[in-house]
Amino acid sequence: MIIKPEIQGVVARTAHPMGCQMAVLNQIAYVRNAEPVVNGPKKVLVLGASSGFGLASRIALAFGGSNADTIGVSFERGPSEKGVGTAGWYNNIYFRQEAEKSGMIAKNFVGDAFSPQMREQVIEYIRSEFGGKVDLVVYSLATGVRPNPETGELWRSSIKTTGAPVTGPTINIEQDKMVQMTIETATEEEVDATEKVMGGEDWQSWIDILSQADVLDQGCKTVAYSYVGPESTYPIYHHGTLGRAKAHLHATADKLNEQMKGLGGEAYVSVCKALVTKASVFIPAFSPYILSLFKVMKEQGTHEGCIEQMQRLFAERLYGQHQSAGVPVDLARLIRIDDWELEPETQDKVSKLMVQITEENFQQIGDYEGYKLDFMQLNGFGFDGVDYAAEVDMDELVALAP
């Protein structure tokens, strides 16, 4: 079968396995040549390991100097009569293949990270086959729904503001168009539900259960990811439902940090840069900002993708020679790996560009080309060196276990 990209709005309905493999190999090649992670962790659990920041974390920790064995948990779909499967499914497979070639353990669990069964399986595996303990837990889940662990009822997140409604242009990748969208004001229930899905409750519950099972090593760290952004985007993000959920995540980091002191452990939130991922393309009215940001940061030579961000996080912040003074954090105890995004000179240029962007000129003024290429590559398309006209053997793909 020949696999072609099929995009619906901002969702890719197909993924190209060979391109996903290329994406994993490219990220491995990057971290092998970057400043290495020194004194890094050796036994890592990554929740949300199959794409975006979670996958980049796993690659940086395995191949970027620390040679970590990893367990990756993700929610992905394999090939079936319904389709070729999701990009993350193939990312898991090709990551594991490469890690095993280099003598590292890479175990993939595919299923619902919110479920008690997944916690049990992971703990059982850590005890029986992973040396009994982990020394880092990365929490990088991004999703729209979470089941209430008590009732099974679903909480659904919404991307809304908490102030007055905001109208702004949003990209439709399928049609290469910008369309006006209004972000409505969230109700209190919507704010609460988003906090349940994207706040810190599930992270806390994972750490509690891992700690009770005695599978967290002495000095174990945990990190989750957040976004803040410049003031111009506050009505959409920071002061919206997602920002409220992130505030809960930040508070959870402080609680976990206290809790983990008994183990000599630490808990952090790292505030990351705005990037194109499967999750972030859903944020409405954010497009003029991200298109302008990419343009300016590329011109300045400061642009980074998930892999550059994660390598820098582990090599220069969470681990490394810089450790004598502790992990560098801001006044709110957040790691700021969004430092280059928020540089005043960058933000000044971005603000000037943003106001010029219209539905007619966004492809010229902003970096739409780069934005779209990132999106295509997340799904394995748009790589030089992949023969997209070649037949892909589906039987071979079905035989690949995660």
Ligand code: NAI
């Ligand atoms: P992503 O969509 O690329 O990755 C999400 C991961 O979560 C995938 O591995 C997916 O399989 C997994 N997942 C989702 N639901 C699951 C479930 N029920 N069970 C098991 N696994 C599940 O998302 P991205 O963007 O990498 O997000 C990760 C974190 O980084 C989030 O907390 C996000 O808010 C944060 N972040 C993202 C930024 C961006 O611009 N993309 C910027 C700053 C922070």
